[in-house]
Amino acid sequence: xxxxxxxxxxxxxxxxxxxxxxxxxxxxxxxxxxxxxxxxxxxxxxxxxxxxxxxxxxxxxxxxxxxxxxxxxxxxxxxxxxxxxxxxxxxxxxxxxxxxxxxxxxxxxxxxxxxxxxxxxxxxxxxxxxxxxxxxxxxxxxxxxxxxxxxxxxxxxxxxxxxxxxxxxxxxxxxxxxxxxxxxxxxxxxxxxxxxxxxxxxx
Numbered sequence: 303x304x305x306x307x308x309x310x311x312x313x314x315x316x317x318x319x320x321x322x323x324x325x326x327x328x329x330x331x332x333x334x335x336x337x338x339x340x341x342x343x344x345x346x347x348x349x350x351x352x353x354x355x356x357x358x359x360x361x362x363x364x365x366x367x368x369x370x371x372x373x374x375x376x377x378x379x380x381x382x383x384x385x386x387x388x389x390x391x392x393x394x395x396x397x398x399x400x401x402x403x404x405x406x407x408x409x410x411x412x413x414x415x416x417x418x419x420x421x422x423x424x425x426x427x428x429x430x431x432x433x434x435x436x437x438x439x440x441x442x443x444x445x446x447x448x449x450x451x452x453x454x455x456x457x458x459x460x461x462x463x464x465x466x467x468x469x470x471x472x473x474x475x476x477x478x479x480x481x482x483x484x485x486x487x488x489x490x491x492x493x494x495x496x497x498x499x500x501x502x503x504x505x
Contacts, residue, residue: 326412327423341402348376353376364407374390375387384408385406389403403482406482408479416481426441427450434473437473439471440453462486463487467486469485
């Protein structure tokens with residue numbers, strides 16, 4: 303079943319053309335960002351847009367591919383591409399955070415100006431992690447303005463506990479683009495541990 307799902311995934315990529323950055327980011331914002339960690343709301347929004355439940359075998363393939371073991375998802379296909387929405391509650395790298403996690407994958411990749419759309423919305427400096435290829439933006443909102451939060455900030459525990467910490471992680475290559483909206487819900491640091499340095503936390 304996993305081989306079949308993988309083959310189907312590749313076939314979807316082969317049969318579609320490039321997707322448009324504006325449309326992709328608008329979908330990401332309406333499903334993931336506007337839900338702000340409410341995973342049921344993200345799925346419901348996708349359902350209202352006509353997205354379908356992902357077949358079980360393909361969902362398991364996507365769970366493994368994006369390391370979201372308990373993810374639920376929706377998908378939509380059009381002549382210009384296929385999109386997958388995955389939502390899950392998970393521990394992030396090194397078990398530093400638990401978080402509500404909403405991912406939108408586009409096959410093939412959205413146009414190169416997708417990063418400009420993300421950067422304009424985030425409004426804060428990005429951090430690039432060469433080990434994962436992820437570009438991350440982390441902020442809190444103050445008087446309606448996004449304020450960057452370094453990942454070694456002493457304010458992280460309080461921000462995470464209150465749900466006031468926001469992160470977008472993005473990765474784009476020749477085959478796909480992946481946007482993740484992450485709302486940490488708890489900071490998990492053992493006694494005497496040091497906070498993480500600035501690296502994006504999304505997959």
